[in-house]
Amino acid sequence: MPTEKQYVFHFEDAYGMGKEILGGKGAGLAEMTHIGVPIPQGFTISTEACNLYYDSGKKLPDFVVKQIYDAIHAVEAKSGKNFGGDHNPLLVSVRSGARVSMPGMMDTILNLGLNDTTVEVLSKETGNERFAYDSYRRFILMFTNIAKGHPRTAMDKMLEELKEANGYKLDTEVTAAQLKDLVAKYKDYYKSVFGEDFPTDPYVQLIEAVTAVFRSWDNPRANVYRMMNSIPYSWGTAVNVQSMAFGNKGETSGTGVAFSRDPATGEKVISAEYLPNAQGEDVVAGIRTPLHIDELKRRMPDVYQQFMDTIQLMEKHYRDMQDMEFTVEDGKLYFLQTRNGKRTPAAALKMACDMVDEGLITTDEAVLRIDAVSFDKLLLPNFVKKDLDKCTPIAKGLPAGPGAGTGKLAFTAEEAEARHANGEKVVLVRAETSPEDLIGMVASEAILTMRGGMTSHAAVVARGMGKCCVTGCSAALIDEEAKTLTINGVTYGEGDVISVDGSTGNIYVGDIAKELPDLSSGYFGRLMAWVDEARKLRVRTNADNPRDAKQAKDFGAEGIGLCRTEHMFFAKDRIFSMRKMILADTKEDRVKALAEIEPMQQSDFEGMYEIMAGMNVNVRLLDPPLHEFLPTKEEDLIDLAKATGKTLEQVKARCEELHEFNPMMGFRGCRLAVQYPEICEMQTTAIIKAALAVNARHPEFNVEPEIMVPFILEIKELKYVKNIITSTADKLIAAAGSNMKYHVGTMIEIPRAALLADEIAQEAEFFSFGTNDLTQMTFGFSRDDATKFLPAYYENKILEEDPFKTLDKNGVGKLVEMAVKLGRSTKPELHIGVCGETGGEPNSINFYHKAGLDYVSCSPFRVPVARLAAAQAAIKSK
Numbered sequence: 095m096p097t098e099k100q101y102v103f104h105f106e107d108a109y110g111m112g113k114e115i116l117g118g119k120g121a122g123l124a125e126m127t128h129i130g131v132p133i134p135q136g137f138t139i140s141t142e143a144c145n146l147y148y149d150s151g152k153k154l155p156d157f158v159v160k161q162i163y164d165a166i167h168a169v170e171a172k173s174g175k176n177f178g179g180d181h182n183p184l185l186v187s188v189r190s191g192a193r194v195s196m197p198g199m200m201d202t203i204l205n206l207g208l209n210d211t212t213v214e215v216l217s218k219e220t221g222n223e224r225f226a227y228d229s230y231r232r233f234i235l236m237f238t239n240i241a242k243g244h245p246r247t248a249m250d251k252m253l254e255e256l257k258e259a260n261g262y263k264l265d266t267e268v269t270a271a272q273l274k275d276l277v278a279k280y281k282d283y284y285k286s287v288f289g290e291d292f293p294t295d296p297y298v299q300l301i302e303a304v305t306a307v308f309r310s311w312d313n314p315r316a317n318v319y320r321m322m323n324s325i326p327y328s329w330g331t332a333v334n335v336q337s338m339a340f341g342n343k344g345e346t347s348g349t350g351v352a353f354s355r356d357p358a359t360g361e362k363v364i365s366a367e368y369l370p371n372a373q374g375e376d377v378v379a380g381i382r383t384p385l386h387i388d389e390l391k392r393r394m395p396d397v398y399q400q401f402m403d404t405i406q407l408m409e410k411h412y413r414d415m416q417d418m419e420f421t422v423e424d425g426k427l428y429f430l431q432t433r434n435g436k437r438t439p440a441a442a443l444k445m446a447c448d449m450v451d452e453g454l455i456t457t458d459e460a461v462l463r464i465d466a467v468s469f470d471k472l473l474l475p476n477f478v479k480k481d482l483d484k485c486t487p488i489a490k491g492l493p494a495g496p497g498a499g500t501g502k503l504a505f506t507a508e509e510a511e512a513r514h515a516n517g518e519k520v521v522l523v524r525a526e527t528s529p530e531d532l533i534g535m536v537a538s539e540a541i542l543t544m545r546g547g548m549t550s551h552a553a554v555v556a557r558g559m560g561k562c563c564v565t566g567c568s569a570a571l572i573d574e575e576a577k578t579l580t581i582n583g584v585t586y587g588e589g590d591v592i593s594v595d596g597s598t599g600n601i602y603v604g605d606i607a608k609e610l611p612d613l614s615s616g617y618f619g620r621l622m623a624w625v626d627e628a629r630k631l632r633v634r635t636n637a638d639n640p641r642d643a644k645q646a647k648d649f650g651a652e653g654i655g656l657c658r659t660e661h662m663f664f665a666k667d668r669i670f671s672m673r674k675m676i677l678a679d680t681k682e683d684r685v686k687a688l689a690e691i692e693p694m695q696q697s698d699f700e701g702m703y704e705i706m707a708g709m710n711v712n713v714r715l716l717d718p719p720l721h722e723f724l725p726t727k728e729e730d731l732i733d734l735a736k737a738t739g740k741t742l743e744q745v746k747a748r749c750e751e752l753h754e755f756n757p758m759m760g761f762r763g764c765r766l767a768v769q770y771p772e773i774c775e776m777q778t779t780a781i782i783k784a785a786l787a788v789n790a791r792h793p794e795f796n797v798e799p800e801i802m803v804p805f806i807l808e809i810k811e812l813k814y815v816k817n818i819i820t821s822t823a824d825k826l827i828a829a830a831g832s833n834m835k836y837h838v839g840t841m842i843e844i845p846r847a848a849l850l851a852d853e854i855a856q857e858a859e860f861f862s863f864g865t866n867d868l869t870q871m872t873f874g875f876s877r878d879d880a881t882k883f884l885p886a887y888y889e890n891k892i893l894e895e896d897p898f899k900t901l902d903k904n905g906v907g908k909l910v911e912m913a914v915k916l917g918r919s920t921k922p923e924l925h926i927g928v929c930g931e932t933g934g935e936p937n938s939i940n941f942y943h944k945a946g947l948d949y950v951s952c953s954p955f956r957v958p959v960a961r962l963a964a965a966q967a968a969i970k971s972k
Contacts, residue, residue, distance in 0.1 A: 098157045117140075117192050119189065135337050143332075169337060202240070208233050210294065234249075240310070252283075342371055348393075360443065394425060418431065469962050476609060477608055485606060493597055495556030500519065500594070540561070542570065544568065545565075546566050567599075631939065632949035639702075652949070654951070656951050692776050695780035695784075696779075700787055708797060718762055783826060809857055823836055845868070859925065863947075873905070900937050933956075
């Protein structure tokens with residue numbers, strides 16, 4: 095049985111306990127209390143209580159329930175209010191709060207504690223019947239939707255029908271009497287759905303709400319968000335229970351959200367919105383489009399000044415841009431929460447540089463402030479200016495998320511996901527987004543909403559993902575049932591294409607050309623200078639052609655860590671020669687066919703060496719199974735038969751002979767060189783001749799080729815292939831009268847090679863981990879087939895991350911650490927890198943830094959991300 099340790103902490107007693115226990119929101123509330131920010135009283139139920147809830151079969155132990163009740167009694171004593179009492183009723187909000195911000199992913203319930211008795215007390219004591227019943231109506235709606243998990247669609251429709259029947263445009267026009275009737279309808283609906291009356295005991299309401307927040311930690315959208323952001327399931331979420339501050343009491347009340355700097359651009363201006371006579375959900379959910387913060391200044395100048403002063407205080411205290419929710423109740427200001435705000439990658443870059451200039455943070459802290467996961471969004475395309483200037487926008491909304499996006503209209507998240515899976519580019523258009531729309535938002539090129547502000551769900555989530563987004567486009571009339579978008583009397587449907595500019599908020603008809611931003615100077619250049627100064631890991635790229643090599647070099651790559659030569663063989667003008675080689679009956683015929691390919695390969699390698707200008711270029715010898723080069727279409731088989739002088743039956747028989755049941759573990763990699771040494775000889779010849787030619791033209795480059803042997807499992811295997819390489823290379827170098835050096839190494843991608851790394855290092859000058867194959871063989875998963883069953887593994891918490899995307903540190907990671915240790919025990923100077931998919935993934939890069947690797951290699955567009963992640967790993971390890 096678990097011991098009765100403390101799981102519930104009052105804000106004033108929790109300062110310094112940290113996000114691990116209190117969650118980000120709870121830690122923030124404790125700290126705000128400590129520095130004197132006005133917040134409603136309350137307490138935090140810890141992340142440990144969340145894990146205890148799941149460990150106890152999704153039930154809160156009685157002793158934790160007692161601690162929650164004790165905490166409520168303490169809030170009653172401090173506030174002089176009564177929870178469920180017949181005078182001065184205490185109402186509370188119940189909010190989630192994980193240790194890292196997950197905006198829109200989990201759930202909140204407001205106005206808890208209301209029932210038929212307390213709503214009348216609240217009405218009489220405030221003299222505001224409309225406010226009391228509006229609060230009750232909201233509570234029943236949220237409780238039904240969140241605590242009971244039932245869709246709110248039918249209840250929302252009841253309100254919309256009431257407004258329509260009376261000609262109302264705003265919720266605030268609904269009268270107290272009408273709200274009373276609506277509450278009765280909501281309760282009748284609740285009973286019809288659940289077969290029981292709406293709960294009147296506030297203590298029952300409270301525990302239902304707390305457990306609902308804990309359940310939301312495991313809801314589908316939270317699970318998707320955690321996987322996207324590598325947030326461990328074991329962290330859990332905290333729950334914060336706070337006295338209600340009412341923004342819907344009347345015209346001297348209101349609610350809003352504020353950022354201490356602009357989250358879209360990074361400008362040092364307070365970005366805030368205010369909605370009079372409303373509650374927080376109206377702003378965050380995008381139900382109503384809020385007003386500029388100047389509205390608060392116009393209505394209540396003293397409150398506005400206190401608001402501005404408090405924001406400055408909090409940014410100075412936290413030394414970071416703050417995202418705050420606030421409420422004004424009868425002219426009194428309360429801050430409900432603060433957290434380090436989500437921001438676009440471009441805004442993060444500007445803020446980090448500006449805060450260094452302001453003396454708020456160091457350059458190391460600036461590097462740590464940038465989210466490596468979304469850093470590549472800085473490379474997002476924007477519309478080509480000359481093409482954009484020719485276009486006239488059909489509508490304008492709020493520029494809520496970065497970049498530019500074009501696609502056909504999709505009206506539901508499910509539709510967007512399905513069409514994206516079929517290769518179609520779509521723009522998700524919604525009246526407003528809800529957390530359930532996350533999967534569709536991920537799948538879309540851009541997001542457009544009719545309602546909502548810069549702090550609505552759509553805006554915050556899109557910014558976090560680096561997704562192009564425009565919100566609050568009031569000219570857009572979106573009919574989700576009819577699947578139409580109407581702007582200025584023109585109706586568009588699913589087949590129509592629109593372009594969305596997330597930087598300006600403009601919407602255009604049709605496709606507009608896009609281009610990548612210039613990242614050579616400015617904030618990007620400053621940050622990357624700090625990054626390169628801090629990091630220990632070098633960053634190379636995976637490139638198979640001069641175009642990719644140049645792109646990677648422009649992004650700061652320090653060499654090529656993987657040149658896959660098989661991609662060169664697949665070119666249309668070469669594949670035929672390759673096929674003739676495979677079908678050859680004699681070595682002489684094979685050599686003849688390979689002789690056709692050799693000058694093409696040499697030309698490719700010269701192009702790579704020229705572009706990299708003396709940087710390391712690591713060429714992997716031919717790796718995939720031979721059957722992948724053979725045709726499958728009848729007409730191609732006939733052409734091949736004619737070219738080789740064979741019958742169609744002979745060609746088909748050879749194709750059948752080369753077919754393998756498990757090709758990824760079959761005749762590939764170094765096994766090809768063992769059986770057909772002439773392939774290895776040809777490739778070595780092309781590599782060495784190319785290097786000699788480039789060095790002759792550019793002596794300053796001093797190219798030293800790296801030749802990598804794939805799929806090694808045994809030292810004798812490597813030694814055999816290495817002898818082919820060295821005998822071929824040495825003859826060519828001697829014939830050229832050169833003293834050019836070259837290096838022969840191997841990939842570690844078979845578990846046996848990792849276990850025998852000390853032996854293999856005797857013959858290898860370098861190791862490069864091929865984590866794609868190493869993961870396949872360690873897990874026993876086929877990378878191409880695992881997608882069929884991995885979702886069930888994620889759903890059942892057997893795995894939390896895709897092991898092909900993020901390194902499996904417990905299993906594959908141990909093999910990496912073992913191979914590094916064993917290899918360097920034989921050869922201390924052994925150069926070690928990684929060239930698999932995980933070489934560009936920030937969490938994996940942190941592991942590779944700790945494991946002592948020399949470099950990572952990744953795709954060209956991941957190079958800036960890898961540089962940043964390598965620097966962050968070095969700074970964190972100081």
